[in-house]
Amino acid sequence: MSGSQDTLVIPLWIDGHAYLTMTTQFCDVCHAVTGEVLRRTPLTGADEAQVAVSAAQRAQAGWRALGAAGRARVFAAAADGLTTYADHFAGLIIEENGFSPEAASAEVAASVAALAAAADASAEFAAGAGVLALVADRHSPLAAPLQRALVALQTGATVVIKPSPRAPSALYALAEVLGEAGLAGGVLNLVHGDDAAVVGLATAEGVQALVAVGQGDFATRVGALLAPHGKTLAA
Template sequence: MEFSPDGPLAIPLWINGHAFLTVTESFYNVTHPTTGESLRRVPLCGTNEATAAVTAARAAQTTWAEMGLAPRRVCLAKLADALENYTGHFAKLLMQDVAIDEAAASAEVAAAVAALRGAAVGETGVFALVTDAARPLANIAEVIAPALMAGATVVVKPSPRAPSAAYALCELSARAEWPAGVLNLLQGDTAAIDGLCTAGIDRLVYRGNAALGVDIGAIADAAGTPYVMLPA
């Protein structure tokens, strides 16, 4: 994934195996945590976009599950290999979004690669993952890999403060020839989370700051959606 050097660029969603463009009323400006430079923009999505993402994940889930464990492991291994090959690019995205140094960024990419390669088998179904801005790549890989191994499909909703590596990972999954709809990306904040719950996911999973997790849990409870808050 290459971003234009000519100014802030809106990062699209990723739905059903391709970039998904949408028009929203507002955007979040992604700024460099140290310099304050405006880097990118993300659309603050709601119910319509969440429904499209969940519909794609639901449509792909049966076929993905029926592929069998060995082919799914091959898919995750191909993504891990591709991610490792693009370590420098992903490290740069992390350094821009969360202002960590190169060593820490490279270590986070390595952790994500290890998670994809060494995933145990988790719980299947169609689920949404919400993360905060801490470890925005590794947290995603560590949570989704076991579920994907089990045959689950997923919609990832990263923090609008650190969305870049998540989008790049989705783009890389297409280059690794993943089936469309297995991995989807929704941008936004609380309205997007509410949309995911009302769209009929099997569970909402959150990993990050505990205080934010309580607020997200309240959204899930109001919608009657099973909710799991994982330790940061």
């Protein structure tokens, strides 16, 4: 940890608002080019994972009851909100991921398109859908995890996402935009951390499935963390 005590700490997002927790370990979020410490991410574990999953469980009934049309309205509003803040999101991605301006804009555009497509879909709640835990790497800090989360959200499931602790800001800002768009608290939650947070999500009571979104051997590495606990990744 090289950041000063005054460096901004990115909170978790649980139950529709920023969630602060006590931890002694942090990950520096550095500028991809200059190496400057921009922010810090708290490295949390099983306790915070369970709080997030419990919030997601409580939100399930209301999210399902909203129906496909109600969920579509939220997605459409979120697409509009993300479009409004597109430059801000692109700036976060450039800073934390080292994307070119063109690539960062494309990442945001793909996310807007995913929300718009979800708004046009008419998927109904499938029996058995519950809480999806999603672990993402930094190769696609916004679009890839959002696209996978929307597959679950469209059907009435609720989601807990753990982004890369080194590039968490775009997903945190997305949670804020979704809240402004009318997404009820607990439908989408964000926890920060490293291996302990992954295991915490996998073993939390109430998680129906855990998926990994990343490149290369990312899914293999996540699966190796789960194996000692008798858990496996979902397809």
